[in-house]
Amino acid sequence: MSLTSSQKSALPLPSFPKALTGIVGLDEITGGGLPKDRPTLICGGTGCGKTLFSIEFIVHGAMLYGEPGVFMSFEEKAEELVLNVASLGYDLNQLQQDKLIKLDHVRIERSEIEETGEYDLDGLFIRLGHAIDSIGAKRVVLDTIENLFSGLIDQGILRAELRRLFEWLKAKKVTTIITGEKGDGTLTRHGLEEYISDCVILLDHRVANQISTRLLRIVKYRGSMHGTNEYPFLIDQSGISVLPVTSLTLTHDVTSERISSGIPSLDKMLEGKGFFRGSSILVSGTAGTGKTSIAASFAHEACNRKERCIYFAFEESPQQIIRNMRSIGFDLQQHIDAGLLKFHASRPTLNGLEMHLVSIHKMIEEFDPQLVVLDPITNLITVGTVSEVKSMLIRLIDFLQSKQITVMFTALSLNTIVSEQTDEGVSSLVDAWLLVRDIESNGERNRGMYVMKSRGMKHSNQVREFVITDEGLHLVDVFLSPEGVLTGSAREAQQLQEVTGKALRDYAVNRKDREIERKRLVLESKIASLKEEFESVQDELNKAYVEEELRKDVLEKNREQLIKNRHNEQ
């Protein structure tokens, strides 16, 4: 539905009246639906979905667009039809009671009918006319009118009458779908296409490599532009969805908001801010380099931000991923319980690429996530060729970017090829590309990671060593040595060596400090003893000086005494 509504604004030439089919994607391709008030031929082989297609046209008309419809079946009985589409959630009986649709089963039993002389098909006309008038129908389906050819012998009359029927339907101003079985080399077995010149849609059901794909092509559409490609379509519990091969424009909005990858050191390589929201990120690398871990980390981080995330796993079961990620410190189960994370695991061979794409579309429409992880896209190659996978991914990226959903793909690259450009050819489509690779040296394998490209930001050009620990993922600067890049234990050895060197240097510095201290102590003690010496010399000197003074005093006194004595004698 959203595809239809989003496309409404871009409908070209509104002058050509069209009747919306309400089939997801088809109205986009046809630019607004089938030609109004004219017959459209839908042809295809057995089981390609003609009847369902026409039922949807009628039911959508009745339920969504207020156009009641008549379904005239030449094959299935009305009760069978009711049962067949009940699984899609359509209650035809109710719609019949509400006078929105009318089912009419035309049974032709060859053995009961004898032809003699001239006749015409006025009975059919009257019957159809009565059905149309009784509910005011604007839409009519004749499924499959070709059965008349097997029921009636006089083909001349029949052909003339069919031509008259289509003219009559046009005059009645009803939009009609006529279905026809595909014939050898012709669109329909009985050449109905020569009567219907307005719109012909061909449905196809193709099996390649045991995987079936349904395809729809508009063979002609008089008076209107239309998509000419073969469009894959899907029939599932909600009916038909057609997928336009590519969106026609590249005009989606972009944001400059950044989101963390969940690996702080990786964010640091990306200007310290992480990836752009709504961008597409490819993580490629050889087997066992930790691509899934990176993807899980990204998802984990998104869920921690309370964003919603869908994880499409094509290789491992959800339980397996949850268990494995717990070992490196990511508890994904809590996010699942909180309804933020959704796993969708399926083998790629479950269905064709288109089916995958459509189911991805549907899940995204339902869950409305901000982040989508596809792990790994390489496995899709088992169900399609490189170019098919690429075209599928282009469409997926288009779709996701139009919804501003960030997407992370992981891709396995093979050791044998230096596949720095292939990777399903999506590398040119994605906005950011992380490459994880093995670095083998000193008898061990280590992981190196670098940012191959990252549109719209300055990113580090350095190779970092990528380490998976119990607490998560880290990037470590690689050590450069004369022998080249050092990783793993070589790096650790180098680190140890540096630590040792530092200890030695520290020790040497310490010793010098102590030496100086000791020298200082020695000198200080020397100074102290000299001071003592000086004080004793000073004392000595002072003693002589005092004695001198004393002697002088005594002499003085003695002399005075003498003088006094002398005077007394006189």
Added chain:
Amino acid sequence: METKEEIWELRLYVAGKTAKSVTALANLKRYCEEHLKDKYVIEVIDLLVQPQLAEGDQILAIPTLVKKVPEPIRKIIGDLSNEEKVLVGLNIRPAKK
């Protein structure tokens, strides 16, 4: 419930008084008078008047003659111009080997 003599219940569906319908009715009456004297009922249904009846007997072509009784139900379409075919169709005369 049945009388010994079986009654042929015949319905002729027409759409208005077209040439084909008129021919068909005339032909039918003639054959019945000849072969089923007093053992037949003919009901003419004009679908222009009663279009809703077309569904019940699965009428496509006009004119259509429907033989309800005796079983089996048979339909003969066209203006009934071929007497042989009509009589075989109505089980009045066994098909020639």
